[in-house]
Amino acid sequence: MKQPLNLNINGENRLMLVEPYYSLLDCLRDDAQLTGAKKGCDEGDCGACTVLMDGKPVTSCLVLAHSAHDSAITTIEGLADVDGLSPVQKAFVEHGGLQCGFCIPGLIMSATGFLQENPNPTEEDVRFAIGGNLCRCTGYARVVEAVMAAAQEIRETS
Amino acid sequence: MARFDYLEPHSLDEALGMLEKHGARARLVAGSTDFLVRWRTGVWRPEIVVCMQHVPGLDGLQFNDDDGLSIGAMVTVQDIEQNDIVRTRYPALAAGATAFAGVQVRNLATAVGNVCNASPAGDTLPALLAYDAQCRIVNSNGERWAPLTEVFVGPGQTAVGAGEIMTELRLPTPPPNSGGLYIKHSPRGAMDISAVGAASVMSLASDGTCASVRIALGAVAPTPIRAFGAEGRLIGQVPTDENIAESARLAAQSSRPIADVRSGAEYRREIAQVLTERTLRHAALTALGDVPDFDDVRRLAVQTAW
Numbered sequence: 001m002k003q004p005l006n007l008n009i010n011g012e013n014r015l016m017l018v019e020p021y022y023s024l025l026d027c028l029r030d031d032a033q034l035t036g037a038k039k040g041c042d043e044g045d046c047g048a049c050t051v052l053m054d055g056k057p058v059t060s061c062l063v064l065a066h067s068a069h070d071s072a073i074t075t076i077e078g079l080a081d082v083d084g085l086s087p088v089q090k091a092f093v094e095h096g097g098l099q100c101g102f103c104i105p106g107l108i109m110s111a112t113g114f115l116q117e118n119p120n121p122t123e124e125d126v127r128f129a130i131g132g133n134l135c136r137c138t139g140y141a142r143v144v145e146a147v148m149a150a151a152q153e154i155r156e157t158s
Numbered sequence: 159m160a161r162f163d164y165l166e167p168h169s170l171d172e173a174l175g176m177l178e179k180h181g182a183r184a185r186l187v188a189g190s191t192d193f194l195v196r197w198r199t200g201v202w203r204p205e206i207v208v209c210m211q212h213v214p215g216l217d218g219l220q221f222n223d224d225d226g227l228s229i230g231a232m233v234t235v236q237d238i239e240q241n242d243i244v245r246t247r248y249p250a251l252a253a254g255a256t257a258f259a260g261v262q263v264r265n266l267a268t269a270v271g272n273v274c275n276a277s278p279a280g281d282t283l284p285a286l287l288a289y290d291a292q293c294r295i296v297n298s299n300g301e302r303w304a305p306l307t308e309v310f311v312g313p314g315q316t317a318v319g320a321g322e323i324m325t326e327l328r329l330p331t332p333p334p335n336s337g338g339l340y341i342k343h344s345p346r347g348a349m350d351i352s353a354v355g356a357a358s359v360m361s362l363a364s365d366g367t368c369a370s371v372r373i374a375l376g377a378v379a380p381t382p383i384r385a386f387g388a389e390g391r392l393i394g395q396v397p398t399d400e401n402i403a404e405s406a407r408l409a410a411q412s413s414r415p416i417a418d419v420r421s422g423a424e425y426r427r428e429i430a431q432v433l434t435e436r437t438l439r440h441a442a443l444t445a446l447g448d449v450p451d452f453d454d455v456r457r458l459a460v461q462t463a464w
Contacts (some may be wrong), residue, residue, distance in 0.1 A: 021164070043195045067164075
């Protein structure tokens, strides 16, 4: 039976009725109507469902929705603000860091979490940080360029 | 689709009570990363999930010279990978942690969960064996300690009984002049399951002979295993190329690999020998030298098939 669950999503408290066996991904997509995080493999291998929990990237398909009530959850929908796209989002657009786009919300969330920890990465660091995100268009080169550019932008504006 | 109810204890006693009440109908989860995959594929079908994430006091990762390293049940693989003391004092464990899945899974998965799920291929497990981990297991009568070597009893099977909870791993302080490394061999560099994993930890005496060594292998037997015969070949010897090669050969002999989608059995045995040799050489080289840069450890920790 569905149980009440209060989740902090993108800075907003959302009270929802959620099945006890739902993953955070299912809860975000079905109950919170936030479909930015994608269901690729549903077994933690592809990274398309990546969101931030307390700033750390996690595969939301492997999180029990009801276990997440103490965490601040950030999805791709929460990155842009009144000033527009986040530096990582902007860099993906400017560098053409996408093809079909399915993996991009996950990649952007991984990159966002990573750059908060390490705003001065090498290209090797970036490739390690996005190792858990699969792009089946195999468009990694421009993704890496975009993350490096976003890092520079973040360093220059902070 | 199977369904389950979610229970969230807020103390160890409450968790033990839930296990006692619901028995075999309940399953304990920590990071839930293995659980949700196996539940969706129908391998595990509990009626009740008892989630340990909100039990206080299980997230400690602490070191002191007397007690060694204490890893609480909710310490994530990423906590371990990022920890400076682990990187300097327990380098093989840091290597196992960095070889584990990808960052999004490392941020959820726990080392104790990796132990309790007892996959022969678990990437933290060879290093935990090589550091002689002891497991704290609590039950309604109190607690007991079990060496990790005795906890693994089969693929996915442990000596943790019904109504018991593993709450902590304790890794004794490595002797002075120690080095170590874990290497994982897999087709992909991230998010893959080991075809073979090997960990070696060695300490050297002042005359350059091997004072202690532990070698552990993953994915080449029904459980992660210690290669005791290979260790015996090195103790008291100078770790020359020849001695290391002979020890690695014995380690591969002690493996009992299967053939599956990731590797044939003979290939696994061959790779076990190669990885053991590489980890032993690295352990011997770093035992007396400076702590290697962690970026280098990260590069060494995963060696892919192509």
